[in-house]
Amino acid sequence: MRYSRTLKEEGPRYLPSSAVISAEALKVLICILLTLRDTSYSVRAMNQLLREEIVTKFGETLKLAIPAGIYTLQNNLLYVALSELDAATYQITYQLKILTTALFSVSMLGKRLGLYQWLSLLLLMAGVALVQWPTDSGEDTEQKIVTGSSQFMGLMAVLMACVSSGFAGVYFEKILKETKQSVWIRNIELGLFSFVFGVIGMIVYDGKKVRESGIFQGYNTITWIVVFLQAVGGLVIAVVIKxxxxxxxxxxxxxxxxxxxxxxxxxxxxxxxxxxxxxxAVLVITATFLYSYEPKPAHSSTIKV
Structure with missing residues (x-):
């Protein structure tokens, strides 16, 4: 993503809003193919299943409009962040989503965090603070102001993405645990709402550019690779959860x-x-492992007579 946003080529740069909706459309297509596989490649059975789960149970489907809107906002923020931050700083800072996810899990799911989890959150915040620690250099003062302003925009974008990621992730987890629908069908519903919100966002913010140069302006091989990785990455998360x-x-x-x-x-x-x-970086990586660490319960020894 960072490479695609800094690549210098003739003509306009591709629109992040267009890349977001392209990724959502591809994600929905992949999930439809996976659902078709689950129905033994019967198109009729798949259509019936999708109609029952999405249309008939529209009340349940509508619940996914909230995380879909938030995920769409988050995906756009990530493109903004990577336009202003180097990839390494972005990746480290984005791990603050562990903190936001933990806080939303406690408040929304009633989850209890142990000592290791709270300690990992403290290490995480310390690590991110060190990563963002300013350094003196011989740059021109005006250049420093411009660079600092751009970096601040990038940091604000990634921090907002962390908050939105935490809330949407926990909300989506809550929905998944309350229903017995297929993960792929849930992702189809999520992707459809995200696609609609993405199109609305593109019309509002990039409507003029789209009318002038089209939706796929600035697309190249690298852009399509980014779109593919974004789509597959969203599905990989679902597979990891399962x-x-x-x-x-x-x-x-x-x-x-x-x-x-x-x-x-x-x-x-x-x-x-x-x-x-x-x-x-070491602190952030340590925090990631520590947050996932679950000490095994001590087995009481028994003496057989």
Whole structure:
């Protein structure tokens, strides 16, 4: 995403709002194919299932309008953030969603956090603070002001994305636990609402640009790769929730942070780590593992006579 937003080419840059709705459309298409597989590739059975779950139970379907709107906002914010922040700083800061998710889980689901979870949240905040720690340089004062302003916009965007991600994620989890519908059908419903909200947002904010150069202006191979990764990434989260566990998610998150820093430094050449960046990154990674850690209950020893 960062590479696609900084790539210099002739003509207009692609619209984030267009990329968001393209990803949602692709996500819905993939979920329809997966639902078709679940109905033994019977189009009639799939149509009947979708009609029963989406149209007949429209009251249940409507509940997904809230997270869909929030996810659409979040996806647009991520593009804004990656237009202003380097990939590594973005990836580290975005881990604050662990904090927001925890807080919403406590308030909305009545979840109780243990000592390790609260300790991990403190480590997380300390790590993010170190990552964002300013550094002195010999840059021109005016250039510093411009860079600082852009970075502040990026940070505000990613922080808003963390809050929206936490709330929407917990709300979606609550809906999934209250119903027995297929994960793919739920994602179809979510994707349909997100697509509608995305189109409305694109018309409101980018309507003039769309009329001038079309919806797919500035699209290239890299843009389509980003759209594909966004669509598949949303479905991977659903698969992780269903088949994996928190420890594996911790591994994936930590490895992605390291890879983002490496790629940002060597390939994009837009990341100059400060002396406290790596200690901060280590704290964030440690916090990710610690939050997912669940100590095994001690087994009381019994003596057989």
């Amino acid at each position: 088949y994996a566990d928190n420890i594996l998610k911790g591994f994936a998150t930590s490895i992605s942070i390291i890879l983002s820093a490496v790629f940002s430094y060597f390939l994009l050449d837009d990341f100059n780590p400060t002396s406290v960046f790596f200690p901060g």
